[in-house]
Amino acid sequence: MSHEPCRVAVITGGARGIGYATADVLARDGHAVVIADIDPGAGEDAAERLRAAGRSALSVPTDVADRASVEAMVRTLLERLGRIDVLVNNAGIAGRVAPLHEVTEQEWDTLIGIDLKSVYLCCRAVLPHMLERQRGAIINVASVAGKEGNPNMAPYSTAKAGIIGLTKAVAKEVAQRGVRVNAVAPATAETDILKTLSPEAIDYMKSRIPMGRFCRVEEIAEVIAFLASDKASFVTGQTYDVSGGRCTY
Numbered sequence: 513m514s515h516e517p518c519r520v521a522v523i524t525g526g527a528r529g530i531g532y533a534t535a536d537v538l539a540r541d542g543h544a545v546v547i548a549d550i551d552p553g554a555g556e557d558a559a560e561r562l563r564a565a566g567r568s569a570l571s572v573p574t575d576v577a578d579r580a581s582v583e584a585m586v587r588t589l590l591e592r593l594g595r596i597d598v599l600v601n602n603a604g605i606a607g608r609v610a611p612l613h614e615v616t617e618q619e620w621d622t623l624i625g626i627d628l629k630s631v632y633l634c635c636r637a638v639l640p641h642m643l644e645r646q647r648g649a650i651i652n653v654a655s656v657a658g659k660e661g662n663p664n665m666a667p668y669s670t671a672k673a674g675i676i677g678l679t680k681a682v683a684k685e686v687a688q689r690g691v692r693v694n695a696v697a698p699a700t701a702e703t704d705i706l707k708t709l710s711p712e713a714i715d716y717m718k719s720r721i722p723m724g725r726f727c728r729v730e731e732i733a734e735v736i737a738f739l740a741s742d743k744a745s746f747v748t749g750q751t752y753d754v755s756g757g758r759c760t761y
Contacts, residue, residue: 518568520593521740522546522585524576524634525603527554529703530653533729534600537737539567543598548574548585550603576603576630586637595645598740599638601631602653604671606705609713612666620667627671631678639682639691646690649740652679653732654695656755660720664713672697676751683749692748694739699755701727723756 521538525531526547535545539562547569549555555571562569572588575581589596607623608615631652642648657665658672676695683693700706700717706726709717718726732754738744739752753759 518542518544519597520544520546520589520595521598521600522548522589522596522634522638523600523602524548524574524630525550526600527551527558527571529705530698530701530729530732531600531602532558533733534602534736535562535569537730537733538598538600538740539565539569541737541741543740544568544570544593546589546593547571548576548603550575576601576634577625579633582630582633582637586641590641596638596641597648599634599648599650600653600736600740601634601650601675603627603630604653606708607665607668609664609710611664615667623667624671624674627668628674628678631675635678635682635693639686642691643686643689648691649744650682650691650693651736651739652693652695653736654679654697654751656697656699656720656753656759659697659751659753659759659761662713662717679751680749687748692739692744694744694747694749695751696732696735696739697751697753697755697759698727698732699753699758701729701732703729721756721758725756727754727756 521543526535527549547555552573559569559571574585604627654675655672657669661669679695
């Protein structure tokens with residue numbers, strides 16, 4: 513019987529939506545999960561729900577757009593748990609739905625910081641540890657918007673396209689050093705982000721999905737869990753669509 517310590521999985525934006533569903537599935541699969549969310553109360557509530565179900569969970573409040581906060585989170589985890597095996601870069605916002613010429617510079621910078629720069633910061637903070645151990649899996653949550661572009665959502669589409677490019681580049685950097693880097697590109701999912709969008713934007717997104725419905729967060733979480741597992745040991749640099757047929761390339 514193996515006595516390997518429990519694998520540790522960090523999920524940014526893990527307090528709700530895709531992040532919480534991923535934490536739930538990874539905890540089910542035996543990981544000790546860390547909820548790295550900017551909302552301390554929501555993060556602790558999420559961790560407590562998992563612990564109440566008999567799973568191992570910890571909350572570490574983290575602003576993923578702030579380098580010092582990200583680096584402090586990683587230091588805390590390595591001091592307390594000794595390892596980070598899986599990083600799921602999930603935190604993100606949709607931003608205001610508006611044509612590009614109406615998007616303010618502040619809106620652009622805020623969204624790029626939360627949705628794209630955060631992935632760079634978290635990867636940068638975790639990779640030295642993973643490379644030293646010659647083991648690790650990073651899964652970045654992109655979007656079909658990063659492949660096709662959603663009208664009136666240029667900052668979001670740009671950030672998600674950037675995540676796909678970053679995933680491919682970093683995967684090739686570390687391919688022979690025991691670390692795998694992949695992305696998932698969901699179509700619109702049933703999350704709180706829908707509440708921030710106009711009915712027109714929601715109708716447009718649903719009309720683009722051949723299955724005719726939005727994605728359930730659990731469906732995305734299961735794909736992430738596969739990419740985090742040893743079952744995907746020869747999978748790296750990939751973007752797995754969870755799009756109900758919207759993207760087929």
